[in-house]
Amino acid sequence: MAHSLETVLGEAVALLDEGGEPALTFRALAARLGGGAASIYWYVANRDELLDRATDEVMGHLLEHTADLGEGPDPVANLRALSLALFDEMRRRPWFGSYMLRNTGLQPNSMLMFDRIGQQLMRLDLTPKQRFHAASSLVSYIVGIAADMAQPPPKEFLDSGLEPAAFLELYADRWRALDPGHYPFAHHVADEFARHDDEDVFRSGLDLLLAGIQAQAAGRRPAHGARVEA
């Protein structure tokens, strides 16, 4: 069968989309491509490189689709838009976030995304060190949220067949069942947890970071227009 690096990566991404990281198997991928598992090694040195290239592939597409997101007048708004685009992609592909930050040197598109974030920070009045720290913190935060959402739903959920909201409520009940003496906070926020929306949580922490960055740029004066609510 006639393959090509593109078709290999394309099918690899499809496999990842369908079953997550454990579903990406050389044999399963070979079956899709209509050939033997050994053939894949012609295009890729090992499974790690396959994963790297697959994630960089989707990062490349994401960069294309968001090419215009850095051109707004407000750099902070651009950072928010860029971060939300990453969040959307991670919601679509839970496996994606997990491999986002292993910049093993290859992964040029991940590096490009990092640079895009940094370019917005260069438009703010910050020191290079502040900019480097800000970019790193933003990426780490995004990846942290990604790792959270990448957790596969416990099989209790898959078995129960409940709606996500109902399952969340069931989970909140488990919080409420804890000993209030040892877990006062769990009780305090059980309701919030039951009703929470992942994107709200993401936006909230993101805005904390962005407000802090903007405050730095404004020279410690209170930031204008920075959303610190919610």
Place this chain on the structure above:
Amino acid sequence: MAHSLETVLGEAVALLDEGGEPALTFRALAARLGGGAASIYWYVANRDELLDRATDEVMGHLLEHTADLGEGPDPVANLRALSLALFDEMRRRPWFGSYMLRNTGLQPNSMLMFDRIGQQLMRLDLTPKQRFHAASSLVSYIVGIAADMAQPPPKEFLDSGLEPAAFLELYADRWRALDPGHYPFAHHVADEFARHDDEDVFRSGLDLLLAGIQAQAAGRRPAHGARVEA
């Protein structure tokens, strides 16, 4: 051979400390315990549960060693101290962070740590929703940094035998070799990257978040004593 859940988890943690997650093998663990691999299944249902319990084990020890870290007068300072304790543990055990947030229901100690963070937030003048968002954001950020540090050093490094600082400089050179037109930010912060210290970066983002939280508590007035520099 006579095992016990404690010795099993203890040796599992030792194995993880020595070789990271891939080193934790049922056969390797059995060899350490002086028995067969199948015996481990008496104490643990499968490898996932073994990992969960092992991480919860070290989280338990961490909770003990930091039991006094929530008693300071300033909740924000307590949050910083708690976060730094987690950071230290992740630096000591790179594998630890990766498994910190899979709260599959078991993992009572991870839940306890989450609650401890929340308890400090309960001392701040925030809405329950704000507190839930703040706790989630803090944990996500910490985990994101953890994921970053959990990346095994590329084998180029292990082969070269260079000092970490020298290797970092070599990496920075690679940034400097990129096309400045496509990667302006990489050039802009290459020096910072070469000299950066992981803990500084962590503290920086952490302070952004904490400053934002404190600003929320202060009702949008500029926060007192929140470190926004660096």
Place this chain on the structure above:
DNA sequence: TCGACCATCGAACGCTGTTCGATGACTCCG
């Protein structure tokens, strides 16, 4: 003394990533 339960064991199964040598197709050069 007998049965029940606890803890452990060796052997095996099915799966994984990966390697190797062979095999055919295709291109280029004399």
Place this chain on the structure above:
DNA sequence: CGGAGTCATCGAACAGCGTTCGATGGTCGA
């Protein structure tokens, strides 16, 4: 036209993995 050589693919095999199973002996209470 013919042979050399690279390209791409293949089947088979290897070592390792998590996991299961049935058997085995040890320990305890009745």
